[in-house]
Amino acid sequence: MCTLQAEETHLAAMAYANTNRDEVTLSLFDISWEDVLIPHVAVHLTLKDLFNLRSSSRTALRFVESALEKRQELHLSGNSTKNIELAFKVMARCCRRVESLQLACCKWLTDELLLPLLAYNKQLRVVNLNECVNITPLALQPIIIECKELRVLKLSKCQWLTTGAVDALTLHQSKLVEFDISHCGAIGERCLIIFFRKLNRLQVLSLAQTPSVTDQVLIQIGNFCRELQHINLIGCGAISDYGIHAISVHCTRLQSLHIRRCPRVTENSLSPLRQRRLRIDRPQQDVYAYNLNDFYPSDFLVY
Amino acid sequence: MADTQKLVSLRTCDNVLHKVPEHLTLQMRTIRNLLSCKIFSDTDTVIPLPNVSSQMLEFVIKWCEAIGPGDKALGSMQLSTLLTATLPDLEESELVYDLMKAANYLEIESLLEATTQHVADEINNCNSLESVCELFGLENDIGPDDEEGEWW
Numbered sequence: 001m002c003t004l005q006a007e008e009t010h011l012a013a014m015a016y017a018n019t020n021r022d023e024v025t026l027s028l029f030d031i032s033w034e035d036v037l038i039p040h041v042a043v044h045l046t047l048k049d050l051f052n053l054r055s056s057s058r059t060a061l062r063f064v065e066s067a068l069e070k071r072q073e074l075h076l077s078g079n080s081t082k083n084i085e086l087a088f089k090v091m092a093r094c095c096r097r098v099e100s101l102q103l104a105c106c107k108w109l110t111d112e113l114l115l116p117l118l119a120y121n122k123q124l125r126v127v128n129l130n131e132c133v134n135i136t137p138l139a140l141q142p143i144i145i146e147c148k149e150l151r152v153l154k155l156s157k158c159q160w161l162t163t164g165a166v167d168a169l170t171l172h173q174s175k176l177v178e179f180d181i182s183h184c185g186a187i188g189e190r191c192l193i194i195f196f197r198k199l200n201r202l203q204v205l206s207l208a209q210t211p212s213v214t215d216q217v218l219i220q221i222g223n224f225c226r227e228l229q230h231i232n233l234i235g236c237g238a239i240s241d242y243g244i245h246a247i248s249v250h251c252t253r254l255q256s257l258h259i260r261r262c263p264r265v266t267e268n269s270l271s272p273l274r275q276r277r278l279r280i281d282r283p284q285q286d287v288y289a290y291n292l293n294d295f296y297p298s299d300f301l302v303y
Numbered sequence: 304m305a306d307t308q309k310l311v312s313l314r315t316c317d318n319v320l321h322k323v324p325e326h327l328t329l330q331m332r333t334i335r336n337l338l339s340c341k342i343f344s345d346t347d348t349v350i351p352l353p354n355v356s357s358q359m360l361e362f363v364i365k366w367c368e369a370i371g372p373g374d375k376a377l378g379s380m381q382l383s384t385l386l387t388a389t390l391p392d393l394e395e396s397e398l399v400y401d402l403m404k405a406a407n408y409l410e411i412e413s414l415l416e417a418t419t420q421h422v423a424d425e426i427n428n429c430n431s432l433e434s435v436c437e438l439f440g441l442e443n444d445i446g447p448d449d450e451e452g453e454w455w
Binding site for chain 2: 026027028030031032035036037040041044045046049052053055056057058059060061
């Protein structure tokens with residue numbers, strides 16, 4: 001039932017009530033749903049509030065489902081309460097205008113639960129599926145192909161993410177502003193090289209603990225992602241000063257760099273960035289780190 | 304100053320005539336738009352308010368006096384706090400709903416925001432289904448076989 005029908009049902013019920021104004025007690029649901037309650041009251045309520053209200057009466061149920069129809073943000077990250085799957089089914093049935101979908105660490109989430117929600121919400125701008133370990137690339141397909149306004153996609157620790165899924169992203173999603181595929185071990189270097197050639201608007205990027213991130217990948221990022229502001233490369237053991245230098249030269253808007261546990265990245269490439277006042281997570285005291293790039297290692301031995 | 308300020312005549316739904324200083328009515332977009340029309344700009348013209356009672360209009364005037372024309376930068380929470388301070392008689396839920404309706408009809412954005420935030424806060428303070436029903440005087444008519452019942 002759409003919002004207008006639900007509200008008209010309630011108004012029709014009111015029309016049979018006593019019309020003597022002294023005897024009619026105004027209740028919450030007598031106030032305009034479209035003009036007041038949904039845009040001004042429901043927008044301040046959490047999902048928990050809405051579901052408590054929904055269970056209180058049939059009128060409240062109709063109201064809450066009308067409010068869910070228009071709700072633009074679903075924030076369930078970290079939520080693993082009892083009956084969450086049932087609640088999600090209600091949301092999948094009702095929501096039609098979701099733009100921000102926050103489902104990080106929702107280990108209960110499956111393709112079967114997620115696909116119905118995605119079928120009716122193609123205007124998604126932000127999707128956070130970090131650590132959603134029980135979904136598959138099948139759930140990602142409608143997001144990649146249908147959501148033309150997608151700007152933020154977070155898939156950290158989604159070990160199920162395949163090269164094929166990233167290839168599909170390359171083909172359909174070139175307007176991403178924020179992207180996180182940290183801890184996704186199945187993505188190959190070549191796939192990433194091709195991917196970053198298309199992502200010209202990227203501003204925030206996390207590739208932490210992604211073993212296939214090499215200097216070649218960083219060179220592509222430097223060449224094509226000129227808008228980059230924040231990059232996380234923690235634990236990318238294959239990168240060196242050469243890759244960092246490529247980013248340093250071309251990404252002039254860079255503001256922060258996370259580079260811990262990258263032993264081949266030294267102050268040779270970090271010093272120019274420190275002079276630019278970049279926020280770098282590794283402290284500067286580490287200037288005597290063993291430099292694997294050096295052809296004359298004896299110069300760097302610490303006695 | 305009180306003798307020379309322009310007064311606008313408003314007749315509420317209970318047929319009571321109120322003479323309200325113009326600078327307060329300018330916070331009500333509905334009235335402001337009417338005053339910009341020639342037919343209503345004459346000082347003798349009475350503007351009808353069929354959806355607003357005398358009691359509610361008095362509340363609205365108190366609010367407009369408290370908020371002032373320049374305080375548009377207050378957030379929802381601040382507006383809600385100001386509402387409770389300005390109108391302590393508003394403890395009864397029915398009055399809040401009447402005031403919300405009046406604010407919507409008169410298009411007073413700050414008052415609408417304050418009353419709706421107030422109601423949202425009341426719902427947020429309910430920790431159980433029973434407290435929600437008690438707050439709004441609702442009778443739980445949802446059947447026991449409804450599987451999509453209480454979430455928490």
